[in-house]
Amino acid sequence: MEFVGKKLSRRTLVQKAGVAAGAGLLGLSGAEGLFSQASASAQTMAGQPRALALIGDRFHNPDYIRTSFARVFKDLNIPVDYTIEYDKISADLLKNYQLFVILRDGQIFPGGYLGPDSWSEYSANLENAPDAAGGRGGAGGGARGGGGGGGSVMWMTAEQGAAIKDWVNAGNGFYSMHNSSHISLSNKDYHDVMGGAFISHPPLRPFQIRATANKHPITEGITPFMVNDEQHYVTYDKDPKYVILESENIDGLTFRDLGTKAIGGWAYDYGKGRVVFTAAGHTNHVLWAPQYLEIQKRSVKWLLKQI
Amino acid sequence: MKRSAAKLSRRALVRNAGLAASAGLLGLGQEKSLYSQPQATAGATGQPRVLALIGDRHHNADYIRVSLDKVFKELNVSVDYTIEYDKISANSLKGYNIFLVLREGQNWSGGYLGPDAASFYSKNLENAADFHDGPTVPWMSEEQGAAIKDFVNAGNGLYALHDSSDISHTCKNFRDVMGGVFNGHPALRPFRVSPTANKHPITDGITPFMVNDEQHYVIYDKDPKYVLLEAENTDGLTFQTLGTKSISAWAYDYGKGRVVFTAVGHTNHAMWVPQYLEIQKRSMQWLLKQI
Numbered sequence: 001m002e003f004v005g006k007k008l009s010r011r012t013l014v015q016k017a018g019v020a021a022g023a024g025l026l027g028l029s030g031a032e033g034l035f036s037q038a039s040a041s042a043q044t045m046a047g048q049p050r051a052l053a054l055i056g057d058r059f060h061n062p063d064y065i066r067t068s069f070a071r072v073f074k075d076l077n078i079p080v081d082y083t084i085e086y087d088k089i090s091a092d093l094l095k096n097y098q099l100f101v102i103l104r105d106g107q108i109f110p111g112g113y114l115g116p117d118s119w120s121e122y123s124a125n126l127e128n129a130p131d132a133a134g135g136r137g138g139a140g141g142g143a144r145g146g147g148g149g150g151g152s153v154m155w156m157t158a159e160q161g162a163a164i165k166d167w168v169n170a171g172n173g174f175y176s177m178h179n180s181s182h183i184s185l186s187n188k189d190y191h192d193v194m195g196g197a198f199i200s201h202p203p204l205r206p207f208q209i210r211a212t213a214n215k216h217p218i219t220e221g222i223t224p225f226m227v228n229d230e231q232h233y234v235t236y237d238k239d240p241k242y243v244i245l246e247s248e249n250i251d252g253l254t255f256r257d258l259g260t261k262a263i264g265g266w267a268y269d270y271g272k273g274r275v276v277f278t279a280a281g282h283t284n285h286v287l288w289a290p291q292y293l294e295i296q297k298r299s300v301k302w303l304l305k306q307i
Numbered sequence: 308m309k310r311s312a313a314k315l316s317r318r319a320l321v322r323n324a325g326l327a328a329s330a331g332l333l334g335l336g337q338e339k340s341l342y343s344q345p346q347a348t349a350g351a352t353g354q355p356r357v358l359a360l361i362g363d364r365h366h367n368a369d370y371i372r373v374s375l376d377k378v379f380k381e382l383n384v385s386v387d388y389t390i391e392y393d394k395i396s397a398n399s400l401k402g403y404n405i406f407l408v409l410r411e412g413q414n415w416s417g418g419y420l421g422p423d424a425a426s427f428y429s430k431n432l433e434n435a436a437d438f439h440d441g442p443t444v445p446w447m448s449e450e451q452g453a454a455i456k457d458f459v460n461a462g463n464g465l466y467a468l469h470d471s472s473d474i475s476h477t478c479k480n481f482r483d484v485m486g487g488v489f490n491g492h493p494a495l496r497p498f499r500v501s502p503t504a505n506k507h508p509i510t511d512g513i514t515p516f517m518v519n520d521e522q523h524y525v526i527y528d529k530d531p532k533y534v535l536l537e538a539e540n541t542d543g544l545t546f547q548t549l550g551t552k553s554i555s556a557w558a559y560d561y562g563k564g565r566v567v568f569t570a571v572g573h574t575n576h577a578m579w580v581p582q583y584l585e586i587q588k589r590s591m592q593w594l595l596k597q598i
Contacts, residue, residue, distance in 0.1 A: 061367040061422040062390050067415065084368050084390055109373060115574030116367040283421030 049098040049304050051080040054089060057105045058113065060179065060282070065103050068287035072296050078304075086155050091163035094172070099303055100164065101175040103281055105198075106183035107152035154186035161189030168193050169271030173303025178281030181234050193270055195277060196236040196263070202255045207231045209247045209264050209280060209292070216244045217307045218267055218276070218298045222291050229286040231255065232279040233262045242268040245278065245295075265295070267302065274303045355595050357386040359407040360395060364415055366470060366573070367422070371409050374578035378587045384595075392446045397454040405464040405594050406455060409572055411489075412474035413443035445477035452480025459484050460562030464594025469572030472525050484561055486568060487527040487554070493546045498522045500538050500555055500571060500583070508598045509558055509567070509589040510535045513582050520577040522546065523570040524553040533559040536569065536586075556586070558593065565594050 053069060056062025066082050073080045078099070086104065094100060168174045176194045183190050184197035191197055210224035231247050233255060245265030254260055265278040276299040280286045287293070301307045359375060362368025368390050379386045387403075392410065400406055459465045465484060472489035475482035482488055501515035522538050524546055536556035545551050556569040567590040571577045578584070592598045 056362070056368055056390070058367070058369045059422060061364065061369075062362055063364045063367075063414075064419065064421045066390065067418055070416070082391055084362070084372065085388055108369075110376065112373055112575040112579060113370065114576060115370050116365060284418040285420060288418060 049078055050096065051078055051099040051101060051300070052094070052097040053080055053082050053101040053103070054084070054086060055082055055101075055103050056084050057107070057179070058109055059105070060103065061116070064284055065281075068281075068284050069101070069103075071288065072293065072300065076297055076300055078300065089156075089160050089163070091166065094163060094167040097172070099173045099175065099300060100167070101177065102180040102183070103177040104183075105179040106154045106156060106186055108155045109152050111151065154183075156183050156187045156190055158187065158189065161187040161191075161193075165189045165193045168273035168275060171272035173274045173300075173305075174270075174276075175299055175303055176275070176277040178230075178232065178279060181232065181277065181279070191237070193275060195238045195242075195266060195268065195275060196234045199233040199235060199258070200256070201230040201232045202253070204228055204230060204282065205249070205253065206251075207247050207249045209245055212243050212246055214241055214244055216267055218265075218295060218302050219244045222295060225289055225291040227280055227286040227289055227292065228283070229280050230282040231262055233258050234277075234279060236263050236266065238266065238268060242266045247279065267299070274305070276303055355384050355404040356402065357384055357405040357407055357591070358400065358403040359386050359388050359409070360390070360392060361388055361407075361409045362390050363411045363413070363470070364419065365411065366409065370575055371572075374572075374575050375407075375409075375587075377579065378584065378591065382588055382591055384591060395447075395451050395454070397457060400454060400458045400463075403458075403463070405466055405591065406458060407466040407468065408471035408474070409468040410474070411470040412445050412447060412477050414446050415442075416444050417442060445474075447474050447478040447481055449478060449480055452478040452482075452484075456480045456484045459564035459566060462563035464564055464591075465561075465566045466590055466594055467566070467568040469521075469523065469570060472523065472568065472570070482528070484566060486529045486533075486557060486559070486566060487525045490524040490526050490549070491547060492521040492523045493544070495519055495521060495573065496540070496544065497542075498538050498540045500536055503534050503537055505532055505535060507535050507558060509556075509586060509593050513586060516580055516582040517541075518571055518577040518580055518583065519574070520571050521573040522553055523555075524549045525568075525570060527554050527557060529557065529559060533557045538570065558590070565596070567594055 051073065053066075055065040055069070062082065062084055069080065069082075080101075081097075086108070164174065174193060179198065181194065181196055181198040184194050185191075206226055206228045208224055208226055211219035211222050231249060236243065243263055243266045245263075247262045247264040249255075249260040252260060255262075262279070264280065265276070267274070267276045269275075278292075278295060278299065280292055287296070298307060357379065359372075361371040361375070368388070372388055375386070375388075386407075392414075455465060467485045470489065472485065472487055475485055475488035497517055497519045499515055499517050502510035502513050522540060527534065534554055534557050536554075538553045538555040540546075540551040543551055546553075553570070555571065556567070558565070558567045560566075569583075569586060569590065571583055578587070589598060
């Protein structure tokens with residue numbers, strides 16, 4: 001791959017051979033039948049890792065996220081269950097998985113809002129636009145003004161945060177992506193295991209992502225790349241040596257008083273498990289930028305201790 | 308949904324069905340989600356249970372769940388929400404009493420800009436013409452359609468909402484049980500929804516109501532006596548050559564089970580209009596044979 005500057009190490013080559021063999025196995029079992037549960041179970045019993053992906057929120061349609069992730073997991077030959085049921089995340093549920101991915105913010109809007117197109121021309125240029133502001137029940141009417149209805153509610157409970165922390169401590173891998181840093185704002189255990197918290201972001205605009213000086217298998221040989229995405233600014237609580245990516249608006253555009261640069265990703269051991277955060281992720285375009293696609297794949301492999 | 312009102316030929320239907328089957332083969336399909344044990348729960352409580360397949364490129368599952376939560380909470384009916392269209396099967400439907408779909412028939416597996424693709428984020432690009440959508444891939448296989456058909460025939464309920472009529476374009480079995488097919492819609496604008504003259508517990512006493520929604524125009528294949536709601540643009544605005552009126556809901560027995568379709572559903576606003584909320588609740592109750 002062109003963007004990988006250095007030659008592959010012996011260990012990486014061995015790992016790639018393993019993945020290729022796995023892909024061959026999937027091809028065979030796929031030919032056995034449309035929905036061959038037996039072969040799926042056999043894979044699970046053979047010790048194949050399985051991923052749970054909690055995706056989607058009001059501003060991030062799970063459809064584009066799944067479309068994006070499907071490519072990562074297909075290339076890696078790792079089975080994945082996609083869920084939008086944030087309320088069913090628990091210690092019991094996580095037992096079935098070795099990898100947990102979240103691309104979801106911390107809030108829900110049970111009081112309702114206009115609908116799927118709330119950022120689009122459907123809700124822009126309304127004659128009474130100020131009256132139809134998002135997050136207040138908007139034109140949805142329903143719960144407006146009644147007992148706190150309307151605004152956002154943070155969904156992750158203390159028990160759910162503790163479950164994720166314990167699960168990672170026990171040796172599993174947690175991949176926190178994009179706006180999942182927002183969950184940290186309301187959950188101490190989640191904040192502790194995830195390692196930082198969302199501040200905010202400017203609109204979609206081009207910026208550069210590059211590896212830091214900290215050597216890491218996830219970013220080894222990855223050259224700097226441009227994306228058009230939300231440049232997320234986050235606080236980071238752990239040792240700076242675990243920061244593996246940084247982002248910069250190379251046109252010199254700042255965000256608030258936070259300058260042009262933001263921390264773009266980190267990776268560390270946590271108990272017997274591992275944690276990765278990468279901030280980019282608002283579009284298919286960025287999730288499929290070749291270098292970022294490679295970073296996601298390596299992140300998954302590193303979390304599963306395959307590299 | 309951004310499809311025009313083109314009618315599909317039989318050949319196109321067959322071809323698309325083939326594509327759907329291929330898509331199923333390539334899917335990550337394990338039939339049973341590990342995180343959902345509907346059979347155990349239903350068995351333990353005897354409470355009716357609903358599987359809701361929601362969300363697509365143009366219909367964020369988030370607003371749908373927010374909307375439907377209100378229906379199910381007020382009915383005290385348990386629901387599992389899923390976006391995993393590829394895991395819908397005879398096996399995964401076991402343990403449920405109603406299968407609800409608010410999802411179109413297509414995927415854009417070749418990718419697209421992202422969640423804001425319908426917004427200013429993707430408008431006014433210098434090279435907008437170059438950044439067209441990739442091809443669509445229909446997802447429902449005939450096996451999946453047959454599973455839904457068998458599920459209803461066996462005595463359960465199908466609640467097809469809003470853009471799920473699009474699935475009928477590419478799945479014959481689904482179309483047969485669902486009863487019609489999507490035929491296009493104008494932009495969000497106000498129109499009136501009224502009960503027809505056909506008496507039915509779902510619409511008994513419901514007064515006409517205005518919504519600002521996508522007025523879906525659908526082709527309906529069954530007996531006209533089962534049509535429960537019609538929609539009309541009372542300002543006289545027409546859509547293509549289809550006039551101001553469209554069929555907006557139906558309900559009928561199918562085998563030992565029941566089927567309801569209601570077309571409104573693009574916004575929280577429309578889903579929570581009091582009359583429409585009541586219609587959704589009664590639809591659920593009628594499908595469960597409680598009314």
